[in-house]
Amino acid sequence: MTAIEPVYVGPHAIAEAQRFCRRYADRTMVLVADTNTYAAAGQALNDALQRARLSVHAIILTGDHIHADDTALGRVLAHSPRGDALFIAVGSGTVTDITRYISYRLGMPFVSLPTAASVDGYASPGAPLVIEGIKSTHHSQPPLAIFADIDVIRRAPPRLTAAGVGDMLAKTTSTADWRLGRLLWDEPYDDTIAERSLTAARECIDSVDEIATQSESGLRRLMDALAESGLCMLDFGDSRPASGAEHHISHLWEMFSLRDGGRQPLHGEQVGVATILAARLYARLRELTRVEVERMLTTSRPVGRAEQIAEIEAAYGALAPSIVSNHAAFLEMTNTRYTRLCRAVITQWDHVQALAAGVPAPQQLEQILRRVGGPTTTAQLGFPELQVRAGVVCGHYLRERFTVIKLARLLGLSVYPL
Numbered sequence: 001m002t003a004i005e006p007v008y009v010g011p012h013a014i015a016e017a018q019r020f021c022r023r024y025a026d027r028t029m030v031l032v033a034d035t036n037t038y039a040a041a042g043q044a045l046n047d048a049l050q051r052a053r054l055s056v057h058a059i060i061l062t063g064d065h066i067h068a069d070d071t072a073l074g075r076v077l078a079h080s081p082r083g084d085a086l087f088i089a090v091g092s093g094t095v096t097d098i099t100r101y102i103s104y105r106l107g108m109p110f111v112s113l114p115t116a117a118s119v120d121g122y123a124s125p126g127a128p129l130v131i132e133g134i135k136s137t138h139h140s141q142p143p144l145a146i147f148a149d150i151d152v153i154r155r156a157p158p159r160l161t162a163a164g165v166g167d168m169l170a171k172t173t174s175t176a177d178w179r180l181g182r183l184l185w186d187e188p189y190d191d192t193i194a195e196r197s198l199t200a201a202r203e204c205i206d207s208v209d210e211i212a213t214q215s216e217s218g219l220r221r222l223m224d225a226l227a228e229s230g231l232c233m234l235d236f237g238d239s240r241p242a243s244g245a246e247h248h249i250s251h252l253w254e255m256f257s258l259r260d261g262g263r264q265p266l267h268g269e270q271v272g273v274a275t276i277l278a279a280r281l282y283a284r285l286r287e288l289t290r291v292e293v294e295r296m297l298t299t300s301r302p303v304g305r306a307e308q309i310a311e312i313e314a315a316y317g318a319l320a321p322s323i324v325s326n327h328a329a330f331l332e333m334t335n336t337r338y339t340r341l342c343r344a345v346i347t348q349w350d351h352v353q354a355l356a357a358g359v360p361a362p363q364q365l366e367q368i369l370r371r372v373g374g375p376t377t378t379a380q381l382g383f384p385e386l387q388v389r390a391g392v393v394c395g396h397y398l399r400e401r402f403t404v405i406k407l408a409r410l411l412g413l414s415v416y417p418l
Contacts, residue, residue: 197229
């Protein structure tokens with residue numbers, strides 16, 4: 001297990017962060033925040049660092065809609081000082097991913113100071129970025145340490161906490177997708193890490209009442225679960241322990257919003273709703289017998305290459321060539337590979353149903369999200385119907401992974417509406 005030391009969640013995060021940063025007194029402290037997170041914790045940290053006679057260079061991102069995209073990356077890079085530095089991300093997912101990536105590209109370490117229990121990416125080695133319109137995870141680095149002040153977390157808007165719960169619920173479907181990919185597509189897999197990811201999700205689910213009341217114990221458990229999810233990605237080396245079909249759907253919704261300048265829900269809000277949709281597909285799989293599956297594979301017509309490329313072009317527009325290129329293993333599947341896949345589905349169906357049975361019922365996921373005040377429907381997210389459908393039907397093209405969406409399409413099941 002990879003060490004990020006310390007991962008501090010408590011009432012004295014600013015003091016603990018200052019003490020840690022004094023180890024790097026010969027470097028410039030590059031504090032990255034937005035206007036809200038600077039007010040929440042950045043100013044206090046800046047003051048504490050200056051009291052310790054450390055050199056501080058603050059980069060404060062302004063604007064109502066900041067994204068981890070080309071524009072924000074360019075702004076932080078342009079304002080970063082030359083020379084040795086310790087970057088400090090003061091914020092939630094967006095600020096952390098921007099800081100993570102820029103510090104990595106500059107060859108400098110960074111520290112995370114979360115201001116909300118809203119995402120699982122604080123400990124992650126990857127940065128989900130939107131570059132030239134495509135959202136993908138870029139290799140970067142984990143933080144040296146994480147310092148989360150429980151009082152700052154409690155003062156964050158409840159919507160952010162609900163988003164964190166949504167991101168954790170996604171582990172129930174992402175780990176199922178991961179196991180599905182191992183069973184049917186020979187994808188890399190680690191059972192110990194998968195169990196760690198699921199355990200973190202279960203601890204969050206078991207603490208939902210405490211989280212909903214913003215109690216210190218509930219928020220601490222949520223932050224611990226979010227950090228553990230990030231550590232699972234770090235230890236495995238990619239996002240499979242935490243990201244499956246539900247994230248692919250959400251990523252495409254986000255790409256549409258950025259392209260069109262539309263409403264942008266929080267990452268965890270989108271993922272929570274998409275997790276419900278993925279869970280509905282798993283519920284349908286639980287109802288199918290092996291005999292029914294064999295009949296479906298015999299009578300259904302596989303979606304051909306030309307048809308899939310047409311879907312990609314309709315959904316992704318000018319970005320389609322890049323998506324097609326990155327999805328070659330599925331688009332160029334030979335008849336032999338297709339036959340072997342169908343045979344694997346039939347012979348492994350008992351295992352498929354067993355992992356599907358481990359996914360919570362969609363009604364339970366809806367109840368949990370309502371308890372913490374999160375959205376449960378695509379209508380609440382505010383996306384146009386055509387974009388909702390495209391995300392569900394075509395989001396899987398963003399990653400070359402086998403998920404419940406791919407299995408449903410292989411069986412000839414309708415994936416939309418769900």
